[in-house]
Amino acid sequence: MIEEKSRHMFPGGNTPLGFYSYYDYIIDKTTANRLFILKGGPGTGKSTLMKKIGYELASKGYDIEFMHCSSDNDSLDGIVAPKLSFAIIDGTSPHITDPVYPGVVDEIVNLGQFWDQKGLMKHRDDIIIASKRKKASFERAYRYLKAASFLLDDTEKIYKDALDKGAKLAFTHEIKELLFGNKKPSKVPGKQRRLFASAITPKGYVNYLDSLCVNHSIIRLSAQAGMNTGHIMEILNDEALYKGFNTETYYCPMVPDKIEHVVIPDLKLSIITVNEYYDITDINIDNCKTYNMEQFYKDETIQYYSDQLKFNRLYADTIIQKAVESIALAKSYHTQMEKYYIKNMDFKGLSELKDILMQRIM
Numbered sequence: 001m002i003e004e005k006s007r008h009m010f011p012g013g014n015t016p017l018g019f020y021s022y023y024d025y026i027i028d029k030t031t032a033n034r035l036f037i038l039k040g041g042p043g044t045g046k047s048t049l050m051k052k053i054g055y056e057l058a059s060k061g062y063d064i065e066f067m068h069c070s071s072d073n074d075s076l077d078g079i080v081a082p083k084l085s086f087a088i089i090d091g092t093s094p095h096i097t098d099p100v101y102p103g104v105v106d107e108i109v110n111l112g113q114f115w116d117q118k119g120l121m122k123h124r125d126d127i128i129i130a131s132k133r134k135k136a137s138f139e140r141a142y143r144y145l146k147a148a149s150f151l152l153d154d155t156e157k158i159y160k161d162a163l164d165k166g167a168k169l170a171f172t173h174e175i176k177e178l179l180f181g182n183k184k185p186s187k188v189p190g191k192q193r194r195l196f197a198s199a200i201t202p203k204g205y206v207n208y209l210d211s212l213c214v215n216h217s218i219i220r221l222s223a224q225a226g227m228n229t230g231h232i233m234e235i236l237n238d239e240a241l242y243k244g245f246n247t248e249t250y251y252c253p254m255v256p257d258k259i260e261h262v263v264i265p266d267l268k269l270s271i272i273t274v275n276e277y278y279d280i281t282d283i284n285i286d287n288c289k290t291y292n293m294e295q296f297y298k299d300e301t302i303q304y305y306s307d308q309l310k311f312n313r314l315y316a317d318t319i320i321q322k323a324v325e326s327i328a329l330a331k332s333y334h335t336q337m338e339k340y341y342i343k344n345m346d347f348k349g350l351s352e353l354k355d356i357l358m359q360r361i362m
Contacts, residue, residue, distance in 0.1 A: 186244025
């Protein structure tokens with residue numbers, strides 16, 4: 001039952017531009033009833049606290065959005081209960097968050113109150129060393145991703161040269177008419193929410209597309225990586241907003257300002273890009289229609305550049321794998337720090353805090 005009530009996504013990502021945050025879109029603070037911002041160190045129970053509250057709310061029948069950490073996708077950076085207009089987020093680095101409307105909407109929950117400072121001080125030097133090495137590992141990962149992005153840019157340029165722009169534009173218009181028809185513009189435009197459906201993690205590429213498409217009609221745009229669907233997605237997203245629909249736009253971890261997927265909850269519709277790196281599990285379900293984007297690209301141009309495309313794919317993947325290894329190394333240093341904090345935490349007090357927060361949420 002919990003899985004049926006759950007959606008999964010990433011509010012931030014490891015990208016060629018460094019850590020890229022869409023945390024401002026986790027919940028609309030102007031309409032939220034309550035936002036708890038957790039502060040504390042590694043191993044202080046932030047993720048565990050959010051999981052327990054999320055699962056308890058799900059068991060009571062509430063739909064829950066689980067916001068995963070791109071640096072450890074088994075951990076959470078936040079949860080949202082949309083019907084309660086409520087969220088909890090991790091407000092620590094690299095996504096430092098402070099209250100915007102203190103006391104009336106958002107407030108800080110300090111998990112540092114439960115640690116034994118004297119016990120932590122015994123490990124001061126080890127914590128500092130691990131923290132510095134973690135930071136250096138992330139910085140190296142971002143340099144690798146930046147290097148890989150140049151090869152991916154070249155691949156995109158090749159596909160752009162091979163593109164039949166007229167055919168792609170006609171297709172975009174056809175899809176727009178299919179989805180929105182003659183519906184009149186709304187006096188109040190929709191709101192756009194920005195997040196990631198996939199991330200580059202210590203385990204490599206991880207995506208949660210399946211959870212974003214449950215019980216939706218699916219438009220599946222199948223494309224080789226580099227066959228940019230971003231322009232199509234922008235047009236469809238803009239049209240949805242123009243017609244008054246709220247949208248969720250999910251961005252590419254290698255180009256974090258490029259839309260890869262558009263979800264329109266009110267229409268129960270997901271328009272997704274799939275490629276060799278990620279896809280939904282079942283592409284043969286009745287409510288899924290697939291369009292092959294390769295039809296808009298000239299075979300002779302692609303064949304002419306086939307060696308360059310193979311080179312770019314091979315070495316971009318190789319460099320991204322080095323980035324993944326660096327992110328995994330950063331996680332190992334984070335785990336080292338967690339051990340020092342875990343053995344110096346009052347988890348009984350933290351459990352009591354969970355009960356207090358649940359009472360306030362309900």
